[in-house]
Amino acid sequence: MDQETAAMLDHVRNVLQDSGAHGFDHTLRVVRLCEEIGAREGADMKILIPAAVFHDIARPLEERTGVPHEEEGARMAAEYLEAAGCPADLIAGIVHAIHAHRYSTGIEPGTLEARILSDADNLDAMGAVGIARTFMQAGERGTGIADAADHFHDKLLNLKDRMYTGSAREIAGRRHALLVAFLEALEDEAQTRPLSVPERK
Template identity: 35%
Template sequence: MEKGEQLLKIQNYCLPLFQDDATGHDFFHMKRVARMARLIAKEENADTFICEAAAWLHDVGDHKLFADPEKALKETDLFLQSIDITDEWLKQIKTAMKDVSFSKGQIPETIEGKIVQDADRLDAIGAIGIARTFAYGGVRGQLIYHDTNRDKTSIQHFYDKLLKLKAGMHTKTAKRIAAERHLFMEEYLARFFKEW
């Protein structure tokens, strides 16, 4: 089976897993991250196949999204083996997926892992990132903002996480894209507080 066909099968595998998610971790998030990972991998001379495959699957097993994360990861391993992903590729894909999460605070060990982390973080900032923040906050019952109790509001999430992401980008390509998206968020917040 050719790599293009394997990537299509991975994409189709992700559709039922994420299509109904309303927190901003939906199928289209996976698609954007996969597309961005491929773009960065080309620019940075990394393995585009490993980056794209890992990007499609990077949220599989996330405890926020799966009732049984271990089971989801095991099923994904079996699926990948069923589409002729070699043991070496499987190891590389899993390594690239392993340290993507912001909350884990880890720096990925491979360039492919760094690229997938960059691609995921780029989708958390800019216009899409703003939309995802409010979608996630709505699903979790967070207030948009509060004059005195800001801690668990969607706006506070910008300060707790989103505005910190630009500084943690690994690749030159991601740093360039992040600078523009970061600026847009700062402009948005200035406008938000003016209107508030």
């Protein structure tokens, strides 16, 4: 890892102090996936890696105020990168990738780097990590198993068909299979009649 990336990660870590479904560990996994997919797809890493580092920096602000984190995160990234002397053309590519990464915004990623960031972010919602994050989110919201199962149907099972790159589709196939197997087992067990519990005397 180069010194610039390490400095960016330290900056983001200071903002994302709390752990959780969108904590700093999520950022690190997305960066790792971007490194892997970007190398295979021939991405410009000077755009892709900063975009991955900053993509969720404004999550805490969104949770407090409701401001879309992809918009504020792009602004925060641009501010940091301008101060660090990053070239304007690179900043434009980074900002676009952050703007377009979110599943629910409907903004079409217009560059390879933006497509890879979207893929990496979605991949981290799949497989074993995706399962763990889903239940973390349910706990954060104060909901339970039924809410988590709904999230599988509403979002996670759709992610495999939203991958832009061949490299991500390959990874997504394996992670999707695990999601399906887990959800089938979960729904089977959740529908089991509970054992009768004797009344207290």
